[in-house]
Amino acid sequence: MDTAPAxxxxxxxxxIMAVSDRQPRLLVVGPESDLPVLPxxxxxxxxxxxxELGLRRCVVEQTGLEVGYVEQLYTFGDRGRRPDAGPQRQLSVAYLALVREAAPPLEAGFLDVYELFPWEDHRNGEPAVLGETIRPALARWAGDDPDRRERVATCLGPPWDGIRVLERYELLYSAGLVDECALDAGQAPAGRGVGRAMRFDHRRIAATALGRLRGKLTYRPVVFELLPERFTLLELQRTVEALAGTTLHKQNFRRLVERTGLVEGxxxxxxxxxxRPAELFRYRPAVLTERPRPGVTPLYR
Amino acid sequence: MDTAPAxxxxxxxxxIMAVSDRQPRLLVVGPESDLPVLPxxxxxxxxxxxxELGLRRCVVEQTGLEVGYVEQLYTFGDRGRRPDAGPQRQLSVAYLALVREAAPPLEAGFLDVYELFPWEDHRNGEPAVLGETIRPALARWAGDDPDRRERVATCLGPPWDGIRVLERYELLYSAGLVDECALDAGQAPAGRGVGRAMRFDHRRIAATALGRLRGKLTYRPVVFELLPERFTLLELQRTVEALAGTTLHKQNFRRLVERTGLVEGxxxxxxxxxxRPAELFRYRPAVLTERPRPGVTPLYR
DNA sequence: AGGACTTATGCTCGCATCGAGCATTACTGC
DNA sequence: GCAGTAATGCTCGATGCGAGCATAAGTCCT
Structure with a gap:
């Protein structure tokens, strides 16, 4: 009834993110045949x-996973974001969790993050999809509109800003380049959108998470949540690179993490x-009291 | 009834924050006699x-103010955070808004942010309350507990990290140094807590906002939301300093904002x-497409 | 008019950080 | 023994930033 309170x-x-085999991975649930969904x-x-406790409970119930590091991400509440909810307005308070596990727990599996966002992985130079598909399509979409052109310029650079993951996803959405556009309009997607779609606004939520995580790498020692207790400097570097979507100079990276006291041998x-055999390092928590903002600072500068 | 769905x-x-007379100010509502409350x-x-549109609507209804810059802050949902809500669980999605106005609109008034957080203003050296009250009380509270001692060390430094506003407020709360502790326990506060209390968890929300804003200053050009279209470099500097709670070297500040292209004369x-008469400057939006993370970088380094 | 005071603005050291590369060491596999 | 691979040590040079000196151009007071 319309008179019932909404x-x-x-x-x-x-x-829930992990890094294994040099790839950032996202835990998703639901049948393989369907669009992936977040727990x-x-x-x-x-x-x-x-x-936060409620979130941990939900995650255990749905995946059997006890997550360690958890941080609130964002609250999503646009009207119409959950067409399945009927007359109910659905708010989602999204959290970012980092885990070391790579083995997918019950009823869930890990999805390669760069399948969702192929344009975000610049470790082997600029990904082909950017030059071949995205830039031309966005140029057509922008036309002569100065606002659109500027939006494209800020999102795609130069200079490329690894942190603007969400802005880029939303730009692609605005330009109709992701399948979620058709889905949200109630149409069957042409299946020609860039990257792999997720159900509802879950890819948007994932984009928010990746951007947040990339940013946080630069000023908080969060990488270590994804690594075993002891690791080589190369493993550390590969993990950072996987998330950041960039490559780093090896010797300088070593100098950075050792000099700032982030790790100790x-x-x-x-x-x-x-x-040559590599030394095993471990995270050095004392860095938190020594430096104001310890992290992999020069990532995006 | 207990059977009704919760x-x-x-x-x-x-x-809603503004800066005037070199002081950051927070818009609060409610009668003067009572504890201040957020709109x-x-x-x-x-x-x-x-x-976000809902928030703008609420703000207009309650204060008559049309806010410009708005950003989602955090969602607060602890059980018991709103004892007035009865059996209902109340979630608050908090937003940070920045305005230029200094004249308090209807039924509302601006409150000096450093009345809430006197320990956060380091523009005239370390505030007295830190050395005279807070540090000794926290030392007593920590005793020989290594976890507590470390928490105190990270929050209060050295080095002082201006961004950890929330962590510090929560530390003071844990140690029983703010009046909200007694209020939340259902007791009348002794009125001897540090800083001015707010109703519910609103001071916690304000702390979240100040910390977020301080952080954002370093990588996004948000200060300009608080300034008139044209301003002198000293006005710009004073505004940054007011928020950051630190002083900056004048010539270096000028060099920074001019060299990075944040402003133009x-x-x-x-x-x-x-x-000597000062030149009027204006914000240069083009900086967004030129630099990855334009802001007052060296604030806390 | 002159001097004290205030703020703006230009410039120069010195240190720390960072990008980039060279060189050497110590393993594995054939 | 030799090729390949990764670890590790070190050195330049450019840049960013902290700190300070010096000068310019106003106001206010006497």
Missing amino acids: QVTVALDAV AGPLDPRGDATL TGERVRGLGG | QVTVALDAV AGPLDPRGDATL TGERVRGLGG
């Missing part, structure tokens, strides 16, 4: 003492992979 | 197309204030 439902959505569940207004070495 | 209410809270209102699940000069 209701709001609150869901807790989880962007999520309803807030229990009485049971969940805090939103354990005397141990690993061997067996061809090449 | 309900969730969603509110939109606004942290807020319920989400209209049918009417508000987006959360209009030929005009202002006179009449004693001292």
Whole structure:
């Protein structure tokens, strides 16, 4: 009935990321045949003492995973973002979680992040899809409109700003280059959109997460949430590079993390992979009290 | 009834900040005699197309103010954060808004931010309250507990990290040094807490906002939302300093903002204030496409 | 008019950081 | 022994930033 008070439902959505085989990965649920979906569940207004605890509960229930690092990301609440909710307005409080596991738990699997955002991986130079598809299409879309042209310029550079993941996704959405445009309009997607689509606004949420994480790398020691307790400097570097979508100068990277006190060597070495054995390092939590903003600062500068 | 489904209410809270007379100010509503409260209102699940539009609507309704720059801050949803909501669970999606106005609109007034957080203003050296009250009390609170001691060390430095506003407020809360502790426990506050209290968790929300804003200053040109279209470099510097709670070297500040292309001179000069006339500058939006992360970078480094 | 005071503006050191590259070491595999 | 690979040490040069000196151009007071 129209006279009933309009209701709001609150869901807790989880962007759970890991890095393995030099690739950032996102935990998704649901049948393979369907569009991927983020793990999520309803807030229990009485049971969940805090939103974060509610999120952890939902994640365990749905994937069996006990996540460690968790951070609130953003709250999504546009009208119409969940056409499945009927007359209910659905809010999603999204969280970013980082895990070390690479083995997909029950009913869930890891999805390569750069399948969702192929234009974000610049480790082997600018990805082909940018020059061949995205830039031309955006140029057509912008035409002579100065606002559109400027928006394209800020999002795609030069200079390329790795952090603007969300802005770029939303630009592609505005220009009709992702399948979610058709889906949101109630049409069947042509299937020719750039990157792999997700259900609802979940790819937008994932974009928010990747951008946030890239930014955070520069001023907080979050990478270590994704690594085992002991690691070589190359493993550390590869993990950072996977997330940042850029490559780094090896010697300078080593200098950076050692000089700033982010890591400390354990005397141990690993061997067996061809090449000189590498020393194993560990994260040095004391850096938090020594430096104001410890992280991989020169990532995007 | 216990059998009724537990309900969730969603509110939109606004942290509206301005800078005038070299002081950051926060818009609060409610009678002077009572604890200050942030402007807020319920989400209209049918009417508000987006959360941000809903927030703008609430702000206009409550204060008559049309805010310009708006950014989502955080969503607060701890159980028990709103004892007045009865059995309802209340979520607040908080937004940060920046305005130029200094004249308090209807039923509202500006409150000096450093009345809320006197320990955050380091423009005249370390504030007295830190050395005389806060540090000794925290030392007593920490005792020999290594975790507590480390928490105190990271929050209070050295080095002082201007961005950790929320962490510091929560530390003071943990240690029972702010009046909200007693209020939340249902007791009358002794009135001896540090800084001025607000109702509910609104001071926590304000702390989140100040920290976020301080951080954002370093990589986005947000200061200009608080300034008139044309301003002198000293006005710009004073505004940054007011928010950051630090002083900056004048010549270096000028060099920074000019070299990075954040501002450009209009030929005009202002006179009449004693001292050599200053040139009027304006913000240069083109910086957004030229530099990846334009802002007052060296603020906290 | 002159001097004190205030603010704006230009410029120059010195240090730390960072990008880029060269050189050497120590393993694996054939 | 030799090729290949990765680790590690070191050196330039450019740039950014902290700190300060010096000068310019107004106001206000006497």
